[in-house]
Amino acid sequence: MENIKYSFQMNMWGIPKFKQINNLAEWYDKDFTADGYFMDWDNILKYLSTAGYKGIELVWYQIDFIKMVFGSLKAFAEFVKPRGIEKVTGGFSINFGSENADNLPGILGYQKKIIDDLAELGAETLIVMPAGQYYGTGPLSDEQLQNVATACNEVGKLCAEKGLDLSIHNEFWCAVNLSNHEKLLELTDPKYVKYCLDTAQVSIMGVDIVDFYDRWHDRVKYMHLKDTNKPALPDEERFKDGAEYDDEGKRWFYELGAGIVNMTGLYEKMKEHNFRGWATVEADGAPDNLAAMLLSKWYIDNILSPIYR
């Protein structure tokens, strides 16, 4: 029995368009490209399961399109199974404007719809970026950080009513950042608010993920796995407008093993603390999703799983 099961974040495959492609020739003839292989979720899910992924994770803006393409969320949950994917493990969303207490009712209404949808899909967690981007929002005052924490707690309660966890997710460009991300964890209720450790985002922010996991392992119930070669990015890079999308196209994120994140050290600690749960591999910024998901899975199977599986 494996302790870690692997899921794949579907954001880079975009908004679902086709359930199945009927005739590849329609897309190949006269254009001579491989695009037809990557337009439908029938094929994409098969690629994932062949690589050994057992789950998929969604982003909030994909869910309404899934309803339109597949007819219902229930139909989608059934669609993934015969293609070798056990379930939708989670969904990513953002608590926009949570630093302002006046925005709480709107946030709860917004997130409730996503939580209801994720529950219908059988997901286990709502992964939440706790506030908007740093630029234009940060630095947060103590009162603003408390408001962010309150929003997490309240959304977490909504999640609990539906049998889901809320997992805080740090981004290197978020208003909650290096100086206060642990304070936010302290301010939130462990009963309702867990943590999703994103190995690259947190490294770019300037955190040693092995030490962080060692200290916060009780709250870390979920993982986002990716690598980076740009750890501890200076404040001016993280806090500028649109920091996630660098003007020169610098890649922040790489496939596992292609950067400098101490993944083997993390797996030693996961073994020590007996981590059990889902870990989502991400391909953010990769120019080729298929290559990224295969390379990361190779690293997991050959380097990380021998340490802890």
Added chain:
Amino acid sequence: MKYSFSLGTTGCESYLALWYWNEMAEMIGVCGYEGLEIPFQAWSFNGARGGAPVCAAAIRAKYGSAANYQKFLQDCGIAEGLSGLHISGQNILLSMLEGNVPREQFFDSMTALAEETIGVLSEAGSRNLIISPSPMFGMTMGVFHGSEILDSFEDRTAETIAKIAEKAAESGITVSVRNEFYGLFRGEQVDSLMDKLPETVLYSPDLAQLHIAGVDPVSMIRKYSGRLACVKMDDTEFVDRTGCFATPLPEAPQEEGAPQRVYCTFGNGDVDKDGAYQALKDAGYDGWMVMETKEAFRIEKAMMKMQAYIRKHFA
């Protein structure tokens, strides 16, 4: 006639870097296009932060101002820079759904986006605002089901566009209407809307959209002769045999065994492009021809292939 490149040939992906979009502008200039038309969007969290020049916030954040962007395009060899900005009811409705905006605010949202876009055009010294007023038929029916908005949609659309046109005219900007095969004003159903609009509001035929709607684009060009602007030249082999236009995702037909590719690379389809060109010539049209291969697989190839077609067939 002047040839513009539609940025709709790309996927307008915001996550691609400014560097990518700047290189794209250079290629458009090198390929000989004299203008650039952009499918313009309402503010969104991703759109406003990214490098693609697809909304007012992105242009101002990345280039300082629309005037700077216009100069940048001209420096890239796109002689007249922005030929026009195209806003759509579909984007407006999707933005509203994402932001939990009540459906009753649809026409206010259209006015707000139009005014913001007029501001960008004015700052850039550009002259064309193109509006596709209807969201997709299936989505419109779903969102406005049971609302009186549905009964008065055409009248309220006409009223809103007329007001937008008045506002645009203050900045020397012309408004034109474009219709898609999947909208409430599909094919010749746009005629009734156009009848309700002042003559100063022009018609922007989209050849592939008309073709899929089962209407001969040539006849529409003749019908609106003297009232044309920003003619969209694109192509398709698709025939809507199953009423796909009314489904929630008309541009992605799901029916098993049926054709699914709605748009094709320009030049590979069945649209009577040469007939349309001749009809435009006969009408004495000397405005923009907006060339598009919607969301092309190979953007640079499509960009060149469209120029090759212009040289071979429209010279």
